[in-house]
Amino acid sequence: MRIWKTPTGWRLPTAVNNTVIGLLYIGAAFLFFVLAGILALVMRIQLAVGDQRIVTQELYNQLFTTHGTTMMFLFAVPAVEALGVMLLPQMLAARDLPFPRLSAYAIWAYVIGGLVFFSTIFYDLAPQGGWFMYPPLTTTQYSPGNNADFWLLGIGFIEISAIAGAIEIVVGTLRTRPPGMTLAKMPIFAWSMLIFAGMIIFAFPAVILATMLLELERAFGWPFFSAELGGDALLWQHLFWFFGHPEVYIIFLPAAGLVSMMVPTFAQTPLVGYRLIVVALIATGFFSFGLWVHHMFTTGIPTLSLAFFSAASMAVSIPSGIQVFSWIATIAAGRERFRMTVPSLFILGFLFIFVLGGLTGVMVAMVPFDWQVHDSYFIVAHFHYVLVGGMVFPLFATFYYWAPMVSSRMLSERLGRWTFWLMFMGFNVTFFPMHIVGLQGMPRRVWTYPSMMGWDLLNTISTIGAFIIAAGVLVFIIDLARNFRFGQVGPDNPWGAGTLEWLPNDVYSTRSIPLVRSREPLWDQQNLAEEVKNGHHFLPGAPTGGRETVVTTAIEAKPQYIIQMPGPSWTHLFAAVFTAAFFLLLTIKAVTIAITCGVLAVASCLIWAWQLDRPGKGEVDIGGDIRVPTYITGPQSHSWWAMVVLMLVMGSLFIAYVFSYLYLWTVSPDVWAPDGSPMPPHVAYPLLSAGLLVGGVALLALAYRALPDPGKRSWEAFLLLVLASCAMAAAVGIEVWGHWITGLRPDASSYAAMVYMAALLTGQGALAVIVLCLFAGARLATRQMDRVRRVTFDNAFLLYAYTAGQGLFGLLLVHGFPRLLV
Amino acid sequence: MSLFARHDSPVIGALFFLLWGPILWAGHLTIAYGGQALLCTLAASSADFDAATAIRLLIGVTTLASGLASVFGAVVPRLPFRLLLRRRPVDADDGTLIGIMRLLSALASLGILFAGVTTAVLPVCAQGR
Numbered sequence: 016m017r018i019w020k021t022p023t024g025w026r027l028p029t030a031v032n033n034t035v036i037g038l039l040y041i042g043a044a045f046l047f048f049v050l051a052g053i054l055a056l057v058m059r060i061q062l063a064v065g066d067q068r069i070v071t072q073e074l075y076n077q078l079f080t081t082h083g084t085t086m087m088f089l090f091a092v093p094a095v096e097a098l099g100v101m102l103l104p105q106m107l108a109a110r111d112l113p114f115p116r117l118s119a120y121a122i123w124a125y126v127i128g129g130l131v132f133f134s135t136i137f138y139d140l141a142p143q144g145g146w147f148m149y150p151p152l153t154t155t156q157y158s159p160g161n162n163a164d165f166w167l168l169g170i171g172f173i174e175i176s177a178i179a180g181a182i183e184i185v186v187g188t189l190r191t192r193p194p195g196m197t198l199a200k201m202p203i204f205a206w207s208m209l210i211f212a213g214m215i216i217f218a219f220p221a222v223i224l225a226t227m228l229l230e231l232e233r234a235f236g237w238p239f240f241s242a243e244l245g246g247d248a249l250l251w252q253h254l255f256w257f258f259g260h261p262e263v264y265i266i267f268l269p270a271a272g273l274v275s276m277m278v279p280t281f282a283q284t285p286l287v288g289y290r291l292i293v294v295a296l297i298a299t300g301f302f303s304f305g306l307w308v309h310h311m312f313t314t315g316i317p318t319l320s321l322a323f324f325s326a327a328s329m330a331v332s333i334p335s336g337i338q339v340f341s342w343i344a345t346i347a348a349g350r351e352r353f354r355m356t357v358p359s360l361f362i363l364g365f366l367f368i369f370v371l372g373g374l375t376g377v378m379v380a381m382v383p384f385d386w387q388v389h390d391s392y393f394i395v396a397h398f399h400y401v402l403v404g405g406m407v408f409p410l411f412a413t414f415y416y417w418a419p420m421v422s423s424r425m426l427s428e429r430l431g432r433w434t435f436w437l438m439f440m441g442f443n444v445t446f447f448p449m450h451i452v453g454l455q456g457m458p459r460r461v462w463t464y465p466s467m468m469g470w471d472l473l474n475t476i477s478t479i480g481a482f483i484i485a486a487g488v489l490v491f492i493i494d495l496a497r498n499f500r501f502g503q504v505g506p507d508n509p510w511g512a513g514t515l516e517w518l519p520n521d522v523y524s525t526r527s528i529p530l531v532r533s534r535e536p537l538w539d540q541q542n543l544a545e546e547v548k549n550g551h552h553f554l555p556g557a558p559t560g561g562r563e564t565v566v567t568t569a570i571e572a573k574p575q576y577i578i579q580m581p582g583p584s585w586t587h588l589f590a591a592v593f594t595a596a597f598f599l600l601l602t603i604k605a606v607t608i609a610i611t612c613g614v615l616a617v618a619s620c621l622i623w624a625w626q627l628d629r630p631g632k633g634e635v636d637i638g639g640d641i642r643v644p645t646y647i648t649g650p651q652s653h654s655w656w657a658m659v660v661l662m663l664v665m666g667s668l669f670i671a672y673v674f675s676y677l678y679l680w681t682v683s684p685d686v687w688a689p690d691g692s693p694m695p696p697h698v699a700y701p702l703l704s705a706g707l708l709v710g711g712v713a714l715l716a717l718a719y720r721a722l723p724d725p726g727k728r729s730w731e732a733f734l735l736l737v738l739a740s741c742a743m744a745a746a747v748g749i750e751v752w753g754h755w756i757t758g759l760r761p762d763a764s765s766y767a768a769m770v771y772m773a774a775l776l777t778g779q780g781a782l783a784v785i786v787l788c789l790f791a792g793a794r795l796a797t798r799q800m801d802r803v804r805r806v807t808f809d810n811a812f813l814l815y816a817y818t819a820g821q822g823l824f825g826l827l828l829v830h831g832f833p834r835l836l837v
Numbered sequence: 838m839s840l841f842a843r844h845d846s847p848v849i850g851a852l853f854f855l856l857w858g859p860i861l862w863a864g865h866l867t868i869a870y871g872g873q874a875l876l877c878t879l880a881a882s883s884a885d886f887d888a889a890t891a892i893r894l895l896i897g898v899t900t901l902a903s904g905l906a907s908v909f910g911a912v913v914p915r916l917p918f919r920l921l922l923r924r925r926p927v928d929a930d931d932g933t934l935i936g937i938m939r940l941l942s943a944l945a946s947l948g949i950l951f952a953g954v955t956t957a958v959l960p961v962c963a964q965g966r
């Protein structure tokens with residue numbers, strides 16, 4: 016208990032327990048929901064009748080941009096990620112997620128970055144380009160000033176925080192399940208969070224690349240999106256929607272996972288079609304990556320391409336439908352009548368609204384219909400039905416359902432019913448008329464409209480509805496405030512649920528980690544709660560004397576080793592503050608202070624990392640006559656897994672770059688390279704660069720052999736690490752120098768910008784590799800790394816090999832294509 | 838009785854097994870969409886190049902190959918199971934994995950077919966407006 020104690024007073028921000036930072040995370044996300052909702056109310060007042068002049072056009076543009084951006088980036092994704100951080104360890108009966116400080120870092124970075132971004136609305140600094148920020152509207156020519164930069168740097172940075180959370184969730188779900196909880200016995204919410212995190216890993220890098228390209232164009236004139244220099248504004252749309260469409264399902268899938276957890280409880284029967292639901296989650300996740308062009312049906316793309324994406328858009332409705340039917344079947348198959356509680360009301364509300372949104376989704380998946388309603392209020396109605404129905408209603412059901420687990424007190428049934436009915440009625444009153452006004456021709460993102468258009472009445476109704484929703488949210492806030500003071504203290508498992516989060520738990524999760532034999536262990540294993548509470552299952556004590564949990568194999572969930580986890584610290588907090596400062600100060604062009612903050616952020620991360628990789632304490636008994644090691648390296652180690660996931664993120668970013676390179680070539684092959692461009696550098700330059708990359712990997716392989724025995728020091732391995740770092744730096748430097756001396760400049764054409772971008776992306780990875788190699792060298796020099804205790808070395812080696820591979824591919828692309836083709 | 842299964846499944850193998858159909862579907866969409874864009878670009882710069890035949894051939898062959906592979910996964914899942922997980926299915930958990938894989942493959946086959954047939958009915962490089 017003492018080991019897991021939450022810091023109090025001024026040390027509270029150093030806490031890393033998932034129960035504490037998860038609450039901060041969900042609290043911050045809800046705050047952003049309320050703030051963005053207030054902006055929506057201002058917009059609705061402005062649109063209540065025609066010819067209004069309450070806000071200016073510029074402010075209105077800032078309002079809808081900040082509303083959309085906040086709802087999507089600062090509320091929806093963080094809210095579901097927060098639920099993952101808070102609920103997953105409890106559902107998996109893990110002591111915590113495997114990288115508690117990484118979670119805490121991601122959360123603090125998001126809170127700080129999010130608040131600064133949102134505050135721009137008060138200083139006339141908010142962006143005006145809509146939540147998808149299309150160029151050329153957002154290039155410096157049409158969006159001068161820093162407003163757009165706040166979006167580009169702020170959101171790019173917040174996405175990095177989301178990726179950090181996704182890495183945590185992937186490794187946590189696959190490696191910290193309780194013994195016996197095989198993949199086939201995993202709770203549906205864990206499946207949905209696994210797919211959610213996988214989608215973040217593959218989708219978010221595309222928009223990170225897009226924001227990098229647009230910021231480079233705005234700050235330094237690299238013309239990726241300027242048609243006159245060979246660029247194409249549609250490249251942004253491709254990159255943005257490759258992220259943006261999966262984003263809808265990134266938000267929806269965890270919410271669907273939550274519904275799949277609640278419905279069986281209220282029906283008191285196992286979920287009907289567990290396999291079908293898993294199929295639906297995976298299929299939706301996959302298909303969602305094949306839909307991005309359906310946001311671009313009106314941009315003039317070849318008809319055949321539209322057909323591919325129209326087909327995929329309709330296909331995705333099949334798995335969504337499977338889930339809906341499965342929930343209905345579970346309700347129908349219940350051992351007793353479906354209990355009508357507040358969470359059930361929100362679930363039924365979700366089903367009604369989401370199905371309507373899905374139906375209009377199939378309508379807009381048809382190209383001719385989409386052409387008619389594109390950029391009209393019909394689309395605004397459609398996506399609010401999908402997003403609010405698909406995510407906000409399940410979220411409120413979640414609040415009511417899991418509140419007793421978090422605070423041991425129930426929320427009020429009476430106030431909850433008021434909240435539901437106000438929100439349900441308000442929602443439909445607000446958004447249903449928008450379908451009609453959209454079909455009547457009202458375009459979205461207009462700050463006012465002439466009264467003679469006949470749109471006034473429907474808009475007035477929508478505005479009234481918006482205030483009814485607000486009243487519902489207000490009642491919920493009152494209920495929440497009451498809960499923590501007067502709420503009724505409930506039993507450990509007030510709903511009679513079957514999953515592990517309802518075991519008696521504390522800051523360390525459960526007293527012992529149960530052996531799981533079914534999907535609803537609390538229903539199927541009699542006396543499990545009592546046995547767990549009495550410490551009769553795994554890891555009842557703390558054999559290493561610190562924070563720890565059991566790591567199990569990814570498929571069969573066999574106990575593998577004990578992970579020693581770090582406790583509270585200031586380092587991740589400072590790292591988050593300085594990272595946020597770095598990005599935000601860059602936005603206002605305070606370059607010197609920004610770089611200082613960047614260095615301080617890296618220093619904080621290094622101090623944080625220095626405290627990890629503690630030596631093992633031999634094999635320990637975890638119960639059930641099972642002894643496991645307390646330190647492990649190589650492909651079985653959780654840190655290896657995290658590094659592999661990070662490499663997948665970097666790989667996705669690079670694939671998005673390769674797509675961009677080839678895309679611009681297909682758009683303007685005649686200017687690839689433009690007339691008058693210098694000849695490419697002599698082939699010796701890329702060959703030398705490639706040689707250095709391969710040589711660096713060979714040096715690290717030698718360093719691996721030279722790692723010393725425990726307690727010893729190896730200057731040979733140290734020297735090889737330093738040499739490998741130099742080789743990596745030289746490889747990137749030679750590639751850039753080779754192009755520079757030919758006279759090619761990145762601002763000359765989109766071709767030139769893409770050529771330098773390959774080196775920039777490899778250089779970014781190279782910088783991380785060099786820091787990691789030097790860090791490993793420092794640990795080697797201080798006898799904290801050897802051939803047994805070598806997690807840091809393994810990570811450096813993995814990242815080095817990946818970066819070298821990416822560098823080689825980049826060289827082949829830039830020097831070989833299209834030269835070798837034509 | 839042992840508390841845990843005797844076997845250890847390779848993670849990458851299990852991942853590829855589960856995602857057999859969706860991976861084929863993703864490959865099909867990439868080749869169809871990317872191939873069409875590439876061939877249309879080449880056709881625009883060369884009057885002699887018959888883009889329509891090339892695209893129909895490419896997408897037709899890809900649809901046939903990936904569609905058959907996906908249907909194969911749905912109909913005979915035990916073979917890819919043994920190939921990728923390097924053991925025979927033994928328990929109910931394996932049955933669940935196989936069930937998920939079969940349904941995903943069946944869905945993916947539909948997706949592949951749905952996208953593939955469009956080539957037969959639509960012009961290959963004409964702009965959408």
